[in-house]
Amino acid sequence: MDGDAQGRARIMEHWRASEQGDSAAEHAIYATDAILDYPQSGERFRSRATIAAQRGGHPADRHFTVLRISGNGDLWVSECVISYDGVPSHSVSIMEFSGDLVTHETQYFADPFDPPPWRAALAEQMPDRSG
Numbered sequence: 001m002d003g004d005a006q007g008r009a010r011i012m013e014h015w016r017a018s019e020q021g022d023s024a025a026e027h028a029i030y031a032t033d034a035i036l037d038y039p040q041s042g043e044r045f046r047s048r049a050t051i052a053a054q055r056g057g058h059p060a061d062r063h064f065t066v067l068r069i070s071g072n073g074d075l076w077v078s079e080c081v082i083s084y085d086g087v088p089s090h091s092v093s094i095m096e097f098s099g100d101l102v103t104h105e106t107q108y109f110a111d112p113f114d115p116p117p118w119r120a121a122l123a124e125q126m127p128d129r130s131g
Helices: 003-020 023-027 048-056
Strands: 030-038 043-046 062-072 075-084 087-098 101-110
Touching (some): 003 023, 003 062, 023 048, 030 048, 043 048
Antiparallel strands (some): 062 075
């Protein structure tokens, strides 16, 4: 398996472990001194232990659906839908690697919204998405 295939497999394992609630496997992808940024809230979490603690303390029932993973080398992007107590939130995760471990992740979240009527004639439904 080449380096990019290994990177993709590690990221898929991270998301699989996230879905299964396996915190140790979920956070094994991070370097000990990794940084996680949430730009929308202005929060920065320093260290694998802190990242795991803030995720482990989340009160909602969370589920993860990976839509797409793109990237190569040291930079990978995951597009996901994360459901919190059944309410979906679209997420983009940008992971920067050093070797086999994530040293910096930036994660963005966006709630779904209904499209405005004025552009209905211009758009089509995205494949594999319900309206």
